[in-house]
Amino acid sequence: MHKIALAFALVLAAVTLAKAGETVAPAGAKVYFINIKDGDTVKSPANIQFGLSGMGIAPAGVETADTGHHHLFIDTDAPEGDALNNTIPMDEHHMHFGKGQTEGSVPLAPGKHTLQLVLGDWTHIPHKPPVMSEKITITVEP
């Protein structure tokens, strides 16, 4: 009984590993901020518009070639190396726009914050190669 469960878990793990970070992004695909740039001062909640070229948007859970959904990284670093194979966390530093939104109203505490956009595939894993914006620093007014 336990052996069967273990074998099943191993098969599941293998399937998951095979899929991780395997969604290909077309060459030249770019994600970028439309209405804010490095050094800007904004009010909270900040309306932030996400641009994407060379790819399309699809909601999370929908597997379509050359698509993904936006993630806003707040005060945290983008994944590198093996971490690019992992699902993007869901917490206060990682906002998912899994309905396919191309803008967000983002509440931010007063002070300096870093923002970066990372496109994720239908399972919330960065593409291969990853499609990320530059990391910008903004100041939120008190």
Ligand SMILES: [Cu+2]
């Ligand atoms: Cu996501």
